[in-house]
Amino acid sequence: MHNFKNILVEKSNQLAYIIINLPEQRNPLSNETLGEMKDALEQLKSDNETNCVIFTGQGDKSFAAGADIGLLKNRVPLDVFRPGNMQEVYDYIEAYDKPTIAMINGFALGGGCELAMACDIRIASVNAKFGLPELNLGIIPSAGGTQRLSRLIGKGKAVDLILTGEIITAEEAEKIGLISKCVPQDQLKEAVEKKATQILAKGPLAVKLAKMVIHAGFETDMKSALLIEKLAQAVLYSTEDKNEGTSAFLEKRSPEFISK
Numbered sequence: 001m002h003n004f005k006n007i008l009v010e011k012s013n014q015l016a017y018i019i020i021n022l023p024e025q026r027n028p029l030s031n032e033t034l035g036e037m038k039d040a041l042e043q044l045k046s047d048n049e050t051n052c053v054i055f056t057g058q059g060d061k062s063f064a065a066g067a068d069i070g071l072l073k074n075r076v077p078l079d080v081f082r083p084g085n086m087q088e089v090y091d092y093i094e095a096y097d098k099p100t101i102a103m104i105n106g107f108a109l110g111g112g113c114e115l116a117m118a119c120d121i122r123i124a125s126v127n128a129k130f131g132l133p134e135l136n137l138g139i140i141p142s143a144g145g146t147q148r149l150s151r152l153i154g155k156g157k158a159v160d161l162i163l164t165g166e167i168i169t170a171e172e173a174e175k176i177g178l179i180s181k182c183v184p185q186d187q188l189k190e191a192v193e194k195k196a197t198q199i200l201a202k203g204p205l206a207v208k209l210a211k212m213v214i215h216a217g218f219e220t221d222m223k224s225a226l227l228i229e230k231l232a233q234a235v236l237y238s239t240e241d242k243n244e245g246t247s248a249f250l251e252k253r254s255p256e257f258i259s260k
Contacts, residue, residue: 004039007019007033008021014196017053018040020058026107027062027063029086034085053096054196055093055116063102063112063115065109065111066111066114085143090118093118101196105124110141113130114132115143117152118144120211124188128170131167131168133167145162203245205236241260
């Protein structure tokens with residue numbers, strides 16, 4: 001893993017932390033930073049020692065502050081179609097092979113909120129704040145915000161938050177289902193690592209296919225989604241991990257999965 005300019009990558013106990021390392025600027029998400037995040041994910045994909053990726057921001061004030069407003073002012077229509085744009089990177093994160101957790105340690109506004117929503121699980125400290133204030137600038141959330149927010153919390157509440165640009169607390173975000181859990185700031189890392197440990201105890205192939213089935217099934221009708229689910233289960237029935245998992249349960253021991 002080579003050194004990056006705007007992010008840090010720290011690895012420990014099957015976890016890799018991708019840390020946006022621009023705390024003086026509240027961890028903004030420039031194209032350069034997004035590119036570094038994707039490069040890090042590409043490298044971690046083939047790292048057998050990493051089985052869960054955690055996104056966070058340096059410091060205790062901001063998870064990610066979204067796009068640089070100065071740069072936004074100079075955007076032209078075709079910029080939204082350029083390779084490596086924010087929506088493309090977040091789509092990549094959502095479909096990533098390994099589970100992802102957003103460890104939200106402060107403001108998660110605009111693109112920062114959209115980054116959190118692209119992750120599989122979101123856990124925040126009580127000082128975190130969430131919002132999609134893009135309409136204040138005469139634009140809309142366009143890195144998946146209009147779609148992922150609706151799917152996470154329901155269309156009615158999503159319309160309310162996007163049209164008003166309201167900034168909500170971590171407690172409110174937990175109440176409406178935007179995040180899984182809100183914890184005291186000094187317990188955030190512990191809570192995230194506990195959640196990651198729960199996931200890592202499961203069959204890695206099952207985790208991968210569960211993510212795939214949930215995302216694919218959500219975008220189609222129930223009959224097609226159930227077929228996708230059935231086909232994924234058929235694949236898992238053929239694996240050594242299924243044999244190991246069931247044997248371990250019957251023998252009252254911890255399974256030793258090998259991703260085969």
